[in-house]
Structure formats: C-alpha cells, structure tokens
Amino acid sequence: MKVRLPVRKAILQRRTYEAPAEGRLNKVRLDFNENTSGCGPAAIRALRKLTAQQVAMYPEYAVPTRRIAAYFGIAEHELLLTNGGDDALRVFFDAFVEPSNHVLICEPTFPMYRYYAEIAGARIETLHYGSEMEFPLDKFVSALRKKPAVAFMANPNNPTGTLLPRAAIQKLLMAATRTVVVIDEAYAEFSGVTVLPLIPKYPNLFVTRTFSKAAGLAGLRLGAAMACRESLSLLRRAMPPFPVNIGALVAAEAALRERSSIRNYVKQTREIREWFAGELVRLGVRTFPSAGNFLLADFGVRGPALFKQLASQGILVRERSKDIGPGFVRISIGTAAEMTRLVKVIRKEIRPTFRRGKN
Ligand SMILES: Cc1ncc(COP(=O)(O)O)c(C=O)c1O
Incomplete structure (x- = not known):
C-alpha cells in the first residue's frame, strides 16, 4: 500500500x-x-514495596507533590512534576512557542533546548560562552530586548560547568519583560546556588530540576518545573494528565526521606x-x-x-x-x-x- x-x-x-x-x-x-554510586538504598526498598494494586492504578500526585515541594522549599502550587527534566523542557515549547517565534540559548549547552526548538520549528538565536567558558551576560541581556518567546539557561551549565550568581540572573529577569526565562538547575545540588527563592518576585521565571543527578534516579525519569502559581498554570495546560509513573514517585519520596x-x-x-x-x-x-x-x-x-x-x-x-x-x-x-x-x-x-x- x-x-x-x-x-x-x-x-x-x-x-x-x-x-x-x-x-x-x-x-x-x-x-x-x-x-555512578547508584541511588540510595531507601529508593530501592520503596520500589520493592510497591504492590500489584498500586502498579495497576493511575498515580495520584497530591501527596508526592506536597513532599517534593517541601524539599525544594516552595509551595505545592508552584511545582509541576514531569517525566524527567527533559520532559519539563519540552512543555515550554507546547505552552509558549509558536513556529514563528524565536528562542534564545547560549552554547555549548544542554542539547535538548535546540532539539525541542527544532521540533517546534522555532527560530533559534544562539550566543556563545567565552574562551574561558564565561557566560556573556551583557550580550544575553541585549538579546532579551529582541523579545524571544523563551530563553533557556542551565545553571550550572552543562558541559562548561559555568555558574552564574543569583544577582546576574536577576539582571536577566529584569530585562526579560516579554520572555519566559527558564533556569535549568539540573545540577543545583552540586553548586548550592538556586533561584527558587526568586519565584514569588518574578512571574517570568521558571526553574527546572531533575532527580536524575544528585538523587541518582535517572532510570525512573522524574523532573520538575517550578514557577509562581499564575505562570505555572499556563504550563499545566500543556501537560498530559499522568506524566509521572508510580515507581518514580515512591522512589523520590523515599530518597527525600533519606537525604x-x-x-x-x-x-x-x-x-x-x-x-x-x-x-x-x-x-x-x-x-x-x-x-x-x-x-x-x-x-x-x-x-x-x-x-x-x-x-x-x-x-x-x-x-x-x-x-x-x-x-x-x-x-x-x-x-x-x-x-x-x-x-x-x-x-x-x-x-x-x-x-x-x-x-
Ligand atoms: C542541564 C541539564 N538539564 C536537564 C537534564 C535532563 O535530565 P533528565 O531528563 O534525566 O531529568 C540534563 C541531563 O543531562 C542536563 O544536563
């Protein structure tokens, strides 16, 4: 045929x-x-304890969301659980990017920003880290004046390891009056720097996290997107009803109990x-x-x-x-x-x- x-x-x-x-x-x-040490033993014990009934049910999110939000130090309405950090990044395209829009990235960086932008058919404006792998803050601020739909930045950045302090990110947020600013904090546990406390102040700020790195749960696929209630509600509209599986939820809760x-x-x-x-x-x-x-x-x-x-x-x-x-x-x-x-x-x-x- x-x-x-x-x-x-x-x-x-x-x-x-x-x-x-x-x-x-x-x-x-x-x-x-x-x-590479593997996840903690509590996560494995929690997975072993899963019952046939739990596995046969659609997962419930209220309790794990409350516990995970408490771990991040934010309110539960500021947290959206996703199928890994990758999936959290994809939803920004579904919610905010029309094919005629452009997105702003700074390379070398995590390749999924470009990957999803290409799938969405969006234009990509690319800046570059300097020869010492420093972030081009002033250029990024200027590029924000061209009103990209979304600007993505990993902090710390993969693969350069570059870390921007909170004050510099505030400068970006102030300049981004028409842009969704995604600060990808996949490695924040290692840097100790997070912009999560800025969420109530900046409606254009979205933070993404993952349980794949410090928590060692990459095989289970659990991530999160965080923003103030009103901004996050826009992202929620683009989400499927059951993005996260029960294994990821119980393992993450156990991992957070055994910090x-x-x-x-x-x-x-x-x-x-x-x-x-x-x-x-x-x-x-x-x-x-x-x-x-x-x-x-x-x-x-x-x-x-x-x-x-x-x-x-x-x-x-x-x-x-x-x-x-x-x-x-x-x-x-x-x-x-x-x-x-x-x-x-x-x-x-x-x-x-x-x-x-x-x-
Ligand atoms: C900067 C950054 N963001 C997000 C992710 C996504 O991680 P995951 O999809 O496993 O949660 C990674 C993984 O390497 C990463 O390096």
Missing part, C-alpha cells in the same frame, strides 16, 4: 536522536553525568572533582572550573589517542571535539575508585608526549 504521511516540515528537516552509547551497564560510565544519601554523594563528588581537576592540571591539561558533577577538559592534540585508549578500556567519557574544539571532553565525576582508574590511564597515555614537550 502506498501512502503519503502528512509529516511536518520541521520533522523532515531533522534527524532522530541517536543515544551516544548503549550497553553501558558494566562500563565506567563517565559520559552522562549520572550518579543523607544525596548529601553524601554531593559532598564526595565535589571533593573528587577538585582532586581530579588538580591531577589534570598537574599533567598539563587545561580544565575549566565546574560547579556540577562533571568537568570540562581540553587535552589538545593528545585528546584523540587518549579517547581511543579510554574507549578500549571500557571508560566512557563525552568527547566534545565537534562542538567545542578538538581535544575537548566532558568527564562526569564518578566514584573515587573510578576516577583513580581514569587518572592512571590518562597519566600513562599522555605523560610520554608531555615529557617530549608536545603539550
């Missing part, structure tokens, strides 16, 4: 997302900014990140200060051989030569054992070149 499906132009113009890797379970996974797991992981990750950055600097590798659970590094000409060596040893990292420059790589901070193993391989691979002065 011959048919012609009425596919949208924006869809024809793009390629399907291809996951960078599969079969990762038993490898050293430093490529997705996951919590020591999250706190310990965050503390350990920050310590290991500083140690790791120091090791790289000692080896003559350029790194950029990071406020997340990852580090951006520039191995220069030594990069390609090293990345090949790491892959052959089952150590996965996220090469960024295509979008940032040859030799650039984003490395998630794993456990002390994983990072020690990584440093050993790096040392062995790049030392000989380093001694010959080919840095």
Whole structure:
C-alpha cells in the first residue's frame, strides 16, 4: 500500500536522536553525568514495596507533590512534576512557542533546548560562552530586548560547568519583560546556588530540576518545573494528565526521606572533582572550573589517542571535539575508585608526549 504521511516540515528537516552509547551497564560510565554510586538504598526498598494494586492504578500526585515541594522549599502550587527534566523542557515549547517565534540559548549547552526548538520549528538565536567558558551576560541581556518567546539557561551549565550568581540572573529577569526565562538547575545540588527563592518576585521565571543527578534516579525519569502559581498554570495546560509513573514517585519520596544519601554523594563528588581537576592540571591539561558533577577538559592534540585508549578500556567519557574544539571532553565525576582508574590511564597515555614537550 502506498501512502503519503502528512509529516511536518520541521520533522523532515531533522534527524532522530541517536543515544551516544548503549550497553553501558558494566562500563565506567563517565559520559552522562549520572550518579555512578547508584541511588540510595531507601529508593530501592520503596520500589520493592510497591504492590500489584498500586502498579495497576493511575498515580495520584497530591501527596508526592506536597513532599517534593517541601524539599525544594516552595509551595505545592508552584511545582509541576514531569517525566524527567527533559520532559519539563519540552512543555515550554507546547505552552509558549509558536513556529514563528524565536528562542534564545547560549552554547555549548544542554542539547535538548535546540532539539525541542527544532521540533517546534522555532527560530533559534544562539550566543556563545567565552574562551574561558564565561557566560556573556551583557550580550544575553541585549538579546532579551529582541523579545524571544523563551530563553533557556542551565545553571550550572552543562558541559562548561559555568555558574552564574543569583544577582546576574536577576539582571536577566529584569530585562526579560516579554520572555519566559527558564533556569535549568539540573545540577543545583552540586553548586548550592538556586533561584527558587526568586519565584514569588518574578512571574517570568521558571526553574527546572531533575532527580536524575544528585538523587541518582535517572532510570525512573522524574523532573520538575517550578514557577509562581499564575505562570505555572499556563504550563499545566500543556501537560498530559499522568506524566509521572508510580515507581518514580515512591522512589523520590523515599530518597527525600533519606537525604543523607544525596548529601553524601554531593559532598564526595565535589571533593573528587577538585582532586581530579588538580591531577589534570598537574599533567598539563587545561580544565575549566565546574560547579556540577562533571568537568570540562581540553587535552589538545593528545585528546584523540587518549579517547581511543579510554574507549578500549571500557571508560566512557563525552568527547566534545565537534562542538567545542578538538581535544575537548566532558568527564562526569564518578566514584573515587573510578576516577583513580581514569587518572592512571590518562597519566600513562599522555605523560610520554608531555615529557617530549608536545603539550
Ligand atoms: C542541564 C541539564 N538539564 C536537564 C537534564 C535532563 O535530565 P533528565 O531528563 O534525566 O531529568 C540534563 C541531563 O543531562 C542536563 O544536563
């Protein structure tokens, strides 16, 4: 049978997302900014306790929403639970972006902003982080004067690790009189900086969070979008009725009851990140200060051989030569054992070149 499906132009113009890797379970996974220690035991216990009746029911959101809102220190009407942080980002396009609109992003950044903008057929205005991976605050403020429908910014930014203080974000919010400003705080637990307290003051501010990183629940897909009641009600209109599954809800509630797991992981990750950055600097590798659970590094000409060596040893990292420059790589901070193993391989691979002065 011959048919012609009425596919949208924006869809024809793009390629399907291809996951960078599969079969990762038993490898050293430093490529997705996951919590490689695994989630805390309370989350697993909560999943084991789920009954057949609970699984057979459509999930109820009131109680988990109240508890999760309390964790974020906001009111329950300021919180919307979503199917992962990715899904929270998608809803902004459904609610606020007409195909003729433009959105503002600053690259390199989390690729899903561009991804969803392309699907929506929106125009994309792109600014760039500077050579030291600094955020171009004044340029961003100027670009806001052109009234993009939505401006996306990750804070800390993935992959650069750049962190903007709250005062700088306030400057953006003041300039964005016709724009939805999305501050993506996927890594806020690691930076300790959040703009959530600004929600009552700025109706144009939306904050997104995820349980995939510090809480270690990436496999369950739980995220959140937060804003003042009136602004969030617009986002709610674009949501399906049951976006989040029962497993994600019970595991997240358990993880929040047992916060020591999250706190310990965050503390350990920050310590290991500083140690790791120091090791790289000692080896003559350029790194950029990071406020997340990852580090951006520039191995220069030594990069390609090293990345090949790491892959052959089952150590996965996220090469960024295509979008940032040859030799650039984003490395998630794993456990002390994983990072020690990584440093050993790096040392062995790049030392000989380093001694010959080919840095
Ligand atoms: C900046 C940023 N935002 C959002 C996400 C989405 O995370 P998830 O969809 O797992 O909640 C990620 C994941 O890597 C991220 O780096």
